[in-house]
Amino acid sequence: MSLNRRHMRVVVSCATMAIVLTTTGHVPAAAPSVWRFQVAISEDVYSEPFSGRVYLLFGTGDREPRQSSTNWFRPGVIVSRDVENWMPGETIEFHSDRPDEFLAFPKTISELDLAGHRVQALVRFDAFERNINRGANGYSAPIELETSDEADETAVVRLTVDKKIAPREFRDTEWSKLLQLRSELLSKFYGRDVVMNACVILPASYYDKPEQRYPTIFTIPGFGGTHFNGSTTKPIKEENERGVEFLRVLLDPSCPRGHHVFADSANNGPVGQALVEELIPEFDRQFRSIAEPGARFLNGHSSGGWSSLWLQVTYPETFGGTWSTAPDPVDFRDFQQINLYNPGENMYVDENGERRPLARSRNRVVLWYEDFAKMEWALGYGGQLHSFEAVFSPRGEDGTPLLVWDRETGEINTAVADRWKPYDIRLILEENWDTLEPKLQGKLHVFMGDRDTFYLEGATILLKESMEKLGSEAVVEIHPDRDHGSLMTAELRSRIRSEIVSAFLSQFPEYNNE
Numbered sequence: 001m002s003l004n005r006r007h008m009r010v011v012v013s014c015a016t017m018a019i020v021l022t023t024t025g026h027v028p029a030a031a032p033s034v035w036r037f038q039v040a041i042s043e044d045v046y047s048e049p050f051s052g053r054v055y056l057l058f059g060t061g062d063r064e065p066r067q068s069s070t071n072w073f074r075p076g077v078i079v080s081r082d083v084e085n086w087m088p089g090e091t092i093e094f095h096s097d098r099p100d101e102f103l104a105f106p107k108t109i110s111e112l113d114l115a116g117h118r119v120q121a122l123v124r125f126d127a128f129e130r131n132i133n134r135g136a137n138g139y140s141a142p143i144e145l146e147t148s149d150e151a152d153e154t155a156v157v158r159l160t161v162d163k164k165i166a167p168r169e170f171r172d173t174e175w176s177k178l179l180q181l182r183s184e185l186l187s188k189f190y191g192r193d194v195v196m197n198a199c200v201i202l203p204a205s206y207y208d209k210p211e212q213r214y215p216t217i218f219t220i221p222g223f224g225g226t227h228f229n230g231s232t233t234k235p236i237k238e239e240n241e242r243g244v245e246f247l248r249v250l251l252d253p254s255c256p257r258g259h260h261v262f263a264d265s266a267n268n269g270p271v272g273q274a275l276v277e278e279l280i281p282e283f284d285r286q287f288r289s290i291a292e293p294g295a296r297f298l299n300g301h302s303s304g305g306w307s308s309l310w311l312q313v314t315y316p317e318t319f320g321g322t323w324s325t326a327p328d329p330v331d332f333r334d335f336q337q338i339n340l341y342n343p344g345e346n347m348y349v350d351e352n353g354e355r356r357p358l359a360r361s362r363n364r365v366v367l368w369y370e371d372f373a374k375m376e377w378a379l380g381y382g383g384q385l386h387s388f389e390a391v392f393s394p395r396g397e398d399g400t401p402l403l404v405w406d407r408e409t410g411e412i413n414t415a416v417a418d419r420w421k422p423y424d425i426r427l428i429l430e431e432n433w434d435t436l437e438p439k440l441q442g443k444l445h446v447f448m449g450d451r452d453t454f455y456l457e458g459a460t461i462l463l464k465e466s467m468e469k470l471g472s473e474a475v476v477e478i479h480p481d482r483d484h485g486s487l488m489t490a491e492l493r494s495r496i497r498s499e500i501v502s503a504f505l506s507q508f509p510e511y512n513n514e
Helices: 184-190 271-286 303-314 369-379 384-392 414-418 425-431 433-440 457-469 490-507
Strands: 018-021 026-028 034-041 050-059 077-086 091-095 103-105 118-123 143-146 154-161 176-182 195-201 216-220 247-251 296-301 322-325 357-361 364-368 444-449 475-479
Touching: 034 050, 034 118, 077 091, 077 369, 103 369, 118 154, 143 154, 176 271, 184 271, 195 271, 216 303, 247 271, 271 303, 296 303, 296 490, 303 322, 303 425, 303 433, 303 444, 322 490, 357 369, 364 369, 369 384, 425 433, 425 457, 444 457, 444 490, 457 475
Parallel strands: 018 154, 026 143, 034 154, 216 247, 216 296, 296 322, 322 444, 444 475
Antiparallel strands: 034 091, 050 077, 050 118, 077 103, 118 143, 176 195, 195 247, 357 364
């Protein structure tokens, strides 16, 4: 036995040529023919029978595998399985000779060279948190797997889940405040208490002018973003016409199945309705907002861009305008280059059998659709792609969203895709334009780069063409040489703020905060 500052090494050589590791350390092995990973839960972190997903996460480098292996662009090895009524102290096993018992990305354990990796077990105790690295989930210490000159037939690695992820707490500052509300609508839907969260950023004059009321910008972050991103120790500097300042509300769009985009759905519940009927009235009650539609504005980027556009179209008389940037697909005839309504389409390969890309950087593909989909499938619910199904698909008989494509083959189920039409924003606008046009006049602003990182520009181009055919004055712009990250230049940010100020003053011409 030897100790160093970072790890404890325990190596036991047996007559059976198996190496057994029971604590944090190294497993010396020269590509053993059989890997056995045994996982147990300590009663100190969980004392009841557990049903849910268990993970083995592998990675290299200094970060713990649970933190590094789920990176979209540099994922590690992910192995998972679902268990029922697993008792603390009992052992479950991931055996490389039994790959049908678990999911694996990018390959099964027996096909992978695990030398140089570290492995860590994680148990998804918190079924209501989409991100496995947040919530009250449990995990083990990492164990290093390294090569040696001795060949061994079997490596047995034992991991004990004896740690819990610390809860994330929002701390109010002078300028950013937590807005929290138990939603009656969502609590009834889920059969448990559901709390809606938002971060409210106060304008610079809020304390100096206690009688002043302010317009509001509601912002929806993209996938992975939450209200925590709004915490700040200083107000946003405003130099607007007539001294206009805004209350800014960063909404939390996260839910167990990912990003709910504030669209009422069979799987995520009435989240849009809860926002409009519960959270916004509570915000108006607690803060000095101008509680009128002409003083409420929306913006958001990526999934937040789709959300803000959806809310404006769905609740046209609740909000005074949206400025949506790089939205997720707004026309399902071009769902990241895929026509979901076309029979015979495949999510993984095009009509020529070529792999479909999902993301690019400087004209180089950095993610492929099939790889990303299978990585998310091993992680389970809460990922970006399955998040779309959670919003747009009906609920299946097993209580989960109907899949729009087969995860193994990529084949699209056009019957399910057809049931996504109530969420196809371009289609909604076309079919209801006579009713929506007067309510949306001057309120739609959409911006997209022509080289979007996630191939989202095609759907926005189709929306632009549709709006032009309808004779709409909606602003739909395709910005040349811009991608998902570079679209939001300082110039565009300033322009959006200026346009929101103008839209507000057009409704409240007497307003003055100078």
